Amino acid sequence: MTTTTPPITLDDVRSAAERLEGVAHRTPVLRSRTLDALAGAEVHLKCENFQRVGAFKFRGAYNAASRLGPGQLSRGIAAYSSGNHAQAVALAARELGTTAVIVMPEDAPPSKRAAAEGYGAEIVTYDRYTGDRVAVAEALAAERGLTVVPPYEHPHVIAGQGTAALELVEEAGELGVLLAPVGGGGLIAGSATAVKALHPATRVIGVEPESGDDTKRSLEAGRRVGIPVPRTIADGQALHTPGELTFSVNRRLLDGIVLVGDDEIRDAMRFAFERLKIVLEPSGATPLAALLTGRVGPLTGRVGLILSGGNVDAARFARLCGPGD
DSSP states (O other): OOOSSOSOOHHHHHHHHHHHTTTSOOOOEEOOHHHHHHHTSEEEEEEGGGSGGGBTHHHHHHHHHTTSOHHHHHHOEEEEOSSHHHHHHHHHHHHTTOOEEEEEETTSOHHHHHHHHHTTOEEEEEOTTTOOHHHHHHHHHHHHTOEEOOSSSSHHHHHHHHHHHHHHHHHHOSOSEEEEEOSSSHHHHHHHHHHHHHOTTOEEEEEEEGGGOHHHHHHHHTSOOOOOOOOOSOGGGOOSSOOHHHHHHHHHHOOEEEEEOHHHHHHHHHHIIIIIOOOOOHHHHHHHHHHHTTTTOOOOSEEEEEEOBOOOOHHHHHHHHSTTO
Protein backbone atom coordinates (compact mmCIF):
# COMPACT_ATOMS: atom_id res chain seq x y z
CA MET A 1 0.00 0.00 0.00
CA THR A 2 1.35 3.39 -0.95
CA THR A 3 -0.34 6.69 -0.23
CA THR A 4 0.36 10.26 -1.20
CA THR A 5 -1.12 11.54 2.04
CA PRO A 6 0.62 10.27 5.22
CA PRO A 7 -1.78 8.35 7.47
CA ILE A 8 -0.53 10.34 10.47
CA THR A 9 1.32 13.61 10.99
CA LEU A 10 3.20 15.34 13.80
CA ASP A 11 -0.08 17.04 14.73
CA ASP A 12 -1.67 13.61 15.27
CA VAL A 13 1.18 12.60 17.57
CA ARG A 14 0.85 15.86 19.50
CA SER A 15 -2.91 15.33 19.79
CA ALA A 16 -2.24 11.86 21.19
CA ALA A 17 0.22 13.34 23.69
CA GLU A 18 -2.48 15.71 24.95
CA ARG A 19 -4.94 12.86 25.31
CA LEU A 20 -2.39 10.72 27.18
CA GLU A 21 -1.29 13.47 29.57
CA GLY A 22 -2.09 12.42 33.12
CA VAL A 23 -3.10 8.92 31.98
CA ALA A 24 0.11 7.42 30.56
CA HIS A 25 3.44 7.83 32.33
CA ARG A 26 6.03 10.21 30.96
CA THR A 27 8.76 7.60 31.18
CA PRO A 28 12.33 8.41 32.21
CA VAL A 29 15.28 8.93 29.85
CA LEU A 30 18.34 7.24 31.37
CA ARG A 31 22.02 7.94 30.74
CA SER A 32 25.07 5.74 31.34
CA ARG A 33 28.71 6.80 31.11
CA THR A 34 29.68 3.17 30.57
CA LEU A 35 27.28 2.88 27.65
CA ASP A 36 28.47 6.20 26.21
CA ALA A 37 32.05 4.94 26.29
CA LEU A 38 31.13 1.65 24.61
CA ALA A 39 29.08 3.38 21.91
CA GLY A 40 31.38 6.34 21.38
CA ALA A 41 28.34 8.59 21.52
CA GLU A 42 25.93 10.29 23.92
CA VAL A 43 23.25 7.66 24.49
CA HIS A 44 19.74 8.47 25.71
CA LEU A 45 17.55 5.52 26.73
CA LYS A 46 13.76 6.04 26.62
CA CYS A 47 12.61 3.49 29.17
CA GLU A 48 9.15 2.30 28.18
CA ASN A 49 9.60 -0.62 30.56
CA PHE A 50 8.39 1.93 33.13
CA GLN A 51 5.22 2.68 31.18
CA ARG A 52 1.84 1.50 32.46
CA VAL A 53 1.47 -2.25 31.71
CA GLY A 54 5.28 -2.32 31.42
CA ALA A 55 5.47 -1.38 27.73
CA PHE A 56 4.88 1.40 25.20
CA LYS A 57 1.71 -0.30 23.95
CA PHE A 58 -0.52 1.53 26.45
CA ARG A 59 0.08 4.77 24.56
CA GLY A 60 -1.50 3.62 21.32
CA ALA A 61 -4.19 1.45 22.87
CA TYR A 62 -5.51 4.23 25.08
CA ASN A 63 -5.28 6.88 22.36
CA ALA A 64 -7.37 4.72 20.02
CA ALA A 65 -9.84 3.36 22.57
CA SER A 66 -10.48 6.75 24.16
CA ARG A 67 -11.69 8.10 20.79
CA LEU A 68 -14.46 5.51 20.45
CA GLY A 69 -18.04 6.68 20.75
CA PRO A 70 -20.28 5.92 23.75
CA GLY A 71 -22.11 3.18 21.84
CA GLN A 72 -18.89 1.45 20.87
CA LEU A 73 -17.55 1.64 24.41
CA SER A 74 -20.77 0.26 25.84
CA ARG A 75 -20.44 -2.87 23.68
CA GLY A 76 -16.76 -3.46 24.42
CA ILE A 77 -13.40 -3.79 22.69
CA ALA A 78 -11.62 -6.70 20.99
CA ALA A 79 -7.91 -7.02 20.27
CA TYR A 80 -5.27 -9.55 19.24
CA SER A 81 -1.78 -9.62 20.73
CA SER A 82 1.12 -11.75 21.89
CA GLY A 83 1.04 -9.97 25.21
CA ASN A 84 1.83 -6.29 25.61
CA HIS A 85 -0.99 -4.92 23.45
CA ALA A 86 -3.28 -7.37 25.24
CA GLN A 87 -2.43 -5.82 28.58
CA ALA A 88 -2.63 -2.32 27.14
CA VAL A 89 -6.12 -2.79 25.69
CA ALA A 90 -7.28 -4.51 28.86
CA LEU A 91 -6.11 -1.58 31.00
CA ALA A 92 -7.43 1.02 28.55
CA ALA A 93 -10.83 -0.71 28.61
CA ARG A 94 -10.84 -0.68 32.41
CA GLU A 95 -9.87 3.00 32.50
CA LEU A 96 -12.69 3.81 30.08
CA GLY A 97 -15.29 1.74 31.91
CA THR A 98 -15.72 -0.96 29.27
CA THR A 99 -14.73 -4.59 28.67
CA ALA A 100 -12.10 -6.28 26.51
CA VAL A 101 -11.80 -9.64 24.77
CA ILE A 102 -8.24 -10.46 23.71
CA VAL A 103 -7.08 -13.09 21.22
CA MET A 104 -3.67 -14.37 22.36
CA PRO A 105 -1.40 -17.17 21.10
CA GLU A 106 -1.43 -20.36 23.15
CA ASP A 107 2.32 -20.00 23.77
CA ALA A 108 2.19 -16.38 24.94
CA PRO A 109 4.26 -15.82 28.09
CA PRO A 110 2.03 -16.81 31.05
CA SER A 111 2.90 -13.61 32.90
CA LYS A 112 1.52 -11.50 30.02
CA ARG A 113 -1.71 -13.50 29.88
CA ALA A 114 -2.10 -13.29 33.66
CA ALA A 115 -1.57 -9.52 33.57
CA ALA A 116 -4.23 -9.04 30.87
CA GLU A 117 -6.65 -11.16 32.86
CA GLY A 118 -5.75 -9.16 35.95
CA TYR A 119 -6.93 -6.00 34.21
CA GLY A 120 -10.25 -7.74 33.58
CA ALA A 121 -9.89 -9.03 30.01
CA GLU A 122 -11.39 -12.22 28.67
CA ILE A 123 -8.73 -14.28 26.85
CA VAL A 124 -9.37 -16.41 23.75
CA THR A 125 -6.36 -18.43 22.53
CA TYR A 126 -5.19 -19.63 19.10
CA ASP A 127 -2.17 -21.40 17.60
CA ARG A 128 0.14 -18.70 16.22
CA TYR A 129 1.82 -21.16 13.82
CA THR A 130 -1.38 -22.39 12.16
CA GLY A 131 -4.11 -19.91 13.06
CA ASP A 132 -5.07 -16.41 11.92
CA ARG A 133 -5.41 -14.11 14.91
CA VAL A 134 -7.00 -11.31 12.90
CA ALA A 135 -9.71 -13.62 11.57
CA VAL A 136 -10.41 -14.96 15.07
CA ALA A 137 -10.68 -11.46 16.54
CA GLU A 138 -12.84 -10.12 13.72
CA ALA A 139 -15.20 -13.10 14.02
CA LEU A 140 -15.56 -12.49 17.75
CA ALA A 141 -16.12 -8.78 17.16
CA ALA A 142 -18.83 -9.46 14.57
CA GLU A 143 -20.54 -11.99 16.83
CA ARG A 144 -20.55 -9.78 19.91
CA GLY A 145 -20.69 -6.28 18.42
CA LEU A 146 -17.22 -5.34 19.64
CA THR A 147 -14.84 -2.75 18.18
CA VAL A 148 -11.39 -4.06 17.28
CA VAL A 149 -8.41 -2.02 18.46
CA PRO A 150 -5.51 -3.54 16.48
CA PRO A 151 -1.94 -3.57 17.78
CA TYR A 152 -0.54 -1.41 14.98
CA GLU A 153 -2.81 -1.12 11.92
CA HIS A 154 -4.66 2.01 13.04
CA PRO A 155 -3.74 5.71 12.74
CA HIS A 156 -4.63 6.50 16.37
CA VAL A 157 -2.56 3.54 17.59
CA ILE A 158 0.45 4.63 15.52
CA ALA A 159 0.11 8.24 16.67
CA GLY A 160 -0.08 7.14 20.29
CA GLN A 161 3.09 5.07 19.98
CA GLY A 162 4.87 8.06 18.45
CA THR A 163 4.50 9.98 21.71
CA ALA A 164 7.40 7.98 23.17
CA ALA A 165 9.80 9.44 20.61
CA LEU A 166 8.20 12.88 20.94
CA GLU A 167 8.95 12.86 24.66
CA LEU A 168 12.47 11.61 24.02
CA VAL A 169 13.43 14.47 21.69
CA GLU A 170 11.70 17.00 23.92
CA GLU A 171 14.00 15.92 26.75
CA ALA A 172 17.20 14.94 24.93
CA GLY A 173 17.13 17.36 22.01
CA GLU A 174 17.87 16.62 18.36
CA LEU A 175 19.18 13.10 17.77
CA GLY A 176 21.69 11.96 15.20
CA VAL A 177 20.21 8.46 15.27
CA LEU A 178 17.08 6.92 16.77
CA LEU A 179 16.90 3.13 17.29
CA ALA A 180 13.63 1.35 17.98
CA PRO A 181 12.38 -2.24 17.77
CA VAL A 182 10.22 -3.30 14.83
CA GLY A 183 7.42 -5.84 15.13
CA GLY A 184 4.27 -4.83 13.32
CA GLY A 185 5.88 -1.45 12.78
CA GLY A 186 3.61 0.86 14.78
CA LEU A 187 6.18 2.10 17.28
CA ILE A 188 8.79 2.99 14.70
CA ALA A 189 6.21 4.43 12.27
CA GLY A 190 4.89 6.80 14.94
CA SER A 191 8.39 7.57 16.16
CA ALA A 192 9.72 8.30 12.68
CA THR A 193 6.72 10.51 11.94
CA ALA A 194 7.38 12.64 15.02
CA VAL A 195 11.17 12.76 14.84
CA LYS A 196 11.51 13.35 11.11
CA ALA A 197 8.98 16.19 11.24
CA LEU A 198 10.94 17.91 14.00
CA HIS A 199 14.48 17.02 12.89
CA PRO A 200 14.61 15.75 9.29
CA ALA A 201 18.31 14.90 9.50
CA THR A 202 17.81 12.30 12.25
CA ARG A 203 18.46 8.77 11.01
CA VAL A 204 15.72 6.38 12.16
CA ILE A 205 16.87 2.76 12.29
CA GLY A 206 14.67 -0.20 13.11
CA VAL A 207 15.90 -3.34 14.87
CA GLU A 208 14.53 -6.82 14.18
CA PRO A 209 15.51 -10.31 15.39
CA GLU A 210 17.48 -12.24 12.79
CA SER A 211 14.74 -14.83 12.28
CA GLY A 212 12.02 -12.15 12.07
CA ASP A 213 13.38 -9.89 9.35
CA ASP A 214 10.11 -9.34 7.48
CA THR A 215 10.38 -5.55 7.50
CA LYS A 216 14.02 -5.59 6.34
CA ARG A 217 13.12 -7.90 3.47
CA SER A 218 10.07 -5.80 2.64
CA LEU A 219 12.05 -2.57 2.50
CA GLU A 220 14.61 -4.20 0.24
CA ALA A 221 11.86 -5.55 -2.05
CA GLY A 222 9.87 -2.32 -2.05
CA ARG A 223 6.72 -4.22 -1.06
CA ARG A 224 5.43 -6.20 1.90
CA VAL A 225 7.09 -9.62 2.08
CA GLY A 226 5.89 -12.52 4.21
CA ILE A 227 8.12 -15.01 6.02
CA PRO A 228 7.37 -18.10 8.12
CA VAL A 229 6.33 -17.18 11.65
CA PRO A 230 9.71 -16.61 13.32
CA ARG A 231 10.89 -18.58 16.31
CA THR A 232 12.77 -16.09 18.47
CA ILE A 233 12.99 -15.18 22.13
CA ALA A 234 11.74 -11.72 21.07
CA ASP A 235 8.09 -12.82 21.15
CA GLY A 236 6.82 -9.27 20.70
CA GLN A 237 8.55 -9.18 17.31
CA ALA A 238 7.55 -12.67 16.11
CA LEU A 239 5.50 -11.49 13.14
CA HIS A 240 5.50 -12.87 9.61
CA THR A 241 4.75 -9.69 7.63
CA PRO A 242 4.74 -5.93 8.27
CA GLY A 243 1.47 -4.10 8.72
CA GLU A 244 0.06 -2.56 5.55
CA LEU A 245 -0.52 0.87 7.08
CA THR A 246 2.70 0.88 9.08
CA PHE A 247 4.74 -0.20 6.06
CA SER A 248 3.32 2.68 4.04
CA VAL A 249 4.91 4.97 6.63
CA ASN A 250 8.10 3.05 7.22
CA ARG A 251 9.06 2.64 3.57
CA ARG A 252 9.08 6.46 3.31
CA LEU A 253 10.73 7.38 6.60
CA LEU A 254 13.08 4.64 7.79
CA ASP A 255 16.78 4.90 7.03
CA GLY A 256 17.41 1.20 7.52
CA ILE A 257 16.92 -1.99 9.53
CA VAL A 258 19.57 -3.91 11.46
CA LEU A 259 19.27 -7.47 12.74
CA VAL A 260 20.31 -8.99 16.07
CA GLY A 261 20.53 -12.61 17.14
CA ASP A 262 18.90 -14.20 20.16
CA ASP A 263 22.25 -14.56 21.95
CA GLU A 264 22.95 -10.87 21.37
CA ILE A 265 19.52 -10.02 22.78
CA ARG A 266 20.34 -12.08 25.87
CA ASP A 267 23.63 -10.21 26.27
CA ALA A 268 21.78 -6.89 26.06
CA MET A 269 19.27 -8.01 28.69
CA ARG A 270 22.16 -8.96 30.98
CA PHE A 271 23.90 -5.63 30.36
CA ALA A 272 20.72 -3.72 31.14
CA PHE A 273 20.24 -5.66 34.36
CA GLU A 274 23.84 -5.63 35.57
CA ARG A 275 25.02 -2.19 34.44
CA LEU A 276 21.88 -0.09 34.01
CA LYS A 277 19.85 -1.76 36.79
CA ILE A 278 16.75 -2.16 34.64
CA VAL A 279 14.82 -5.22 33.44
CA LEU A 280 14.02 -5.54 29.74
CA GLU A 281 12.04 -8.20 27.93
CA PRO A 282 13.74 -9.59 24.81
CA SER A 283 11.91 -7.31 22.34
CA GLY A 284 12.66 -4.30 24.52
CA ALA A 285 16.36 -5.13 24.48
CA THR A 286 16.85 -5.37 20.71
CA PRO A 287 17.86 -1.70 20.20
CA LEU A 288 20.41 -2.03 22.99
CA ALA A 289 21.70 -5.24 21.38
CA ALA A 290 22.14 -3.39 18.09
CA LEU A 291 24.09 -0.65 19.86
CA LEU A 292 26.32 -3.01 21.86
CA THR A 293 27.21 -5.11 18.82
CA GLY A 294 28.10 -2.07 16.74
CA ARG A 295 25.60 -3.24 14.15
CA VAL A 296 24.52 0.34 13.45
CA GLY A 297 28.03 1.41 12.47
CA PRO A 298 30.20 4.21 13.90
CA LEU A 299 28.19 6.64 16.00
CA THR A 300 28.84 10.17 17.13
CA GLY A 301 26.76 12.86 18.76
CA ARG A 302 23.43 12.09 20.39
CA VAL A 303 21.79 8.66 19.98
CA GLY A 304 18.32 7.73 21.21
CA LEU A 305 17.06 4.22 21.96
CA ILE A 306 13.47 3.29 22.69
CA LEU A 307 13.55 0.35 25.09
CA SER A 308 10.03 -0.79 24.38
CA GLY A 309 9.13 -2.92 27.38
CA GLY A 310 10.08 -4.97 30.41
CA ASN A 311 7.40 -7.64 30.64
CA VAL A 312 9.33 -10.78 31.45
CA ASP A 313 8.70 -12.89 34.54
CA ALA A 314 11.51 -13.82 36.90
CA ALA A 315 11.66 -17.47 35.85
CA ARG A 316 11.92 -16.69 32.13
CA PHE A 317 14.43 -13.91 32.77
CA ALA A 318 16.61 -16.37 34.71
CA ARG A 319 16.36 -18.98 31.93
CA LEU A 320 17.27 -16.46 29.26
CA CYS A 321 20.07 -14.71 31.10
CA GLY A 322 21.45 -17.36 33.39
CA PRO A 323 24.66 -19.38 32.86
CA GLY A 324 24.53 -21.83 29.98
CA ASP A 325 21.94 -19.98 27.91
